[in-house]
Amino acid sequence: QVQLVESGGGLVKPGGSLRLSCAASGFIFSDYYMSWIRQAPGKGLEWVSYISSSSGYTNYADSVKGRFTISRDNAKNSLYLQVNSLRAEDTAVYYCARENSGSYYGMDVWGQGTTVTVSS
Amino acid sequence: DIQMTQSPSSLSASVGDRVTITCRASQTINNYLNWYQQKPGEAPKLLIYAASSLQSGVPSRFSGSGSGTDFTLTISSLQPEDFATYYCQQGFSARTFGQGTKVEIK
Numbered sequence: 001q002v003q004l005v006e007s008g009g010g011l012v013k014p015g016g017s018l019r020l021s022c023a024a025s026g027f028i029f030s031d032y033y034m035s036w037i038r039q040a041p042g043k044g045l046e047w048v049s050y051i052s053s054s055s056g057y058t059n060y061a062d063s064v065k066g067r068f069t070i071s072r073d074n075a076k077n078s079l080y081l082q083v084n085s086l087r088a089e090d091t092a093v094y095y096c097a098r099e100n101s102g103s104y105y106g107m108d109v110w111g112q113g114t115t116v117t118v119s120s
Numbered sequence: 121d122i123q124m125t126q127s128p129s130s131l132s133a134s135v136g137d138r139v140t141i142t143c144r145a146s147q148t149i150n151n152y153l154n155w156y157q158q159k160p161g162e163a164p165k166l167l168i169y170a171a172s173s174l175q176s177g178v179p180s181r182f183s184g185s186g187s188g189t190d191f192t193l194t195i196s197s198l199q200p201e202d203f204a205t206y207y208c209q210q211g212f213s214a215r216t217f218g219q220g221t222k223v224e225i226k
Contacts, residue, residue: 047215103211106154106169
């Protein structure tokens, strides 16, 4: 079935780094834009970044620009988010999501999320 | 950057009520507007895409309307499983979510 599974979250000190992964299955991964979205504890959804199907286009929220890098490996059906220079305010559940037709048709498949906690 | 403003932030309603949530964009986004439902501890679920199209498998009591800057999500007859938080999201320029509307039991 169509599925996204995130991994790579954990507890990290301020200033630290992590690499989040999202494994896709059940669909042709290389046909779709993909996004990362995060949700801080008790807060709303915040879009973080997207990448085009062939990696030619990327975009980032201002809050993470210059610190986070999105990438993908279509041969491995995998999406990544390299998160550097982490701050307490980056603490959140990070979701990956499939974008149908570059988000015109919405983010129609979501993973279960991976938790990043930034604390000393 | 495009800002998305939802109203109200929360509402209390009873089973069977008609519920309307609005979303306003800071600039025109044509109909690049999607609606999601999120229940505690779960990932969001797409309800409506392109402002007014119902996602496959979503009950027909959910509907969306609007274009340009002003959009509406309507639940025609609230059911017990509809108590959740709802978010709008624009996909016209980068991506932005509204702050959410929590629908609670009256």
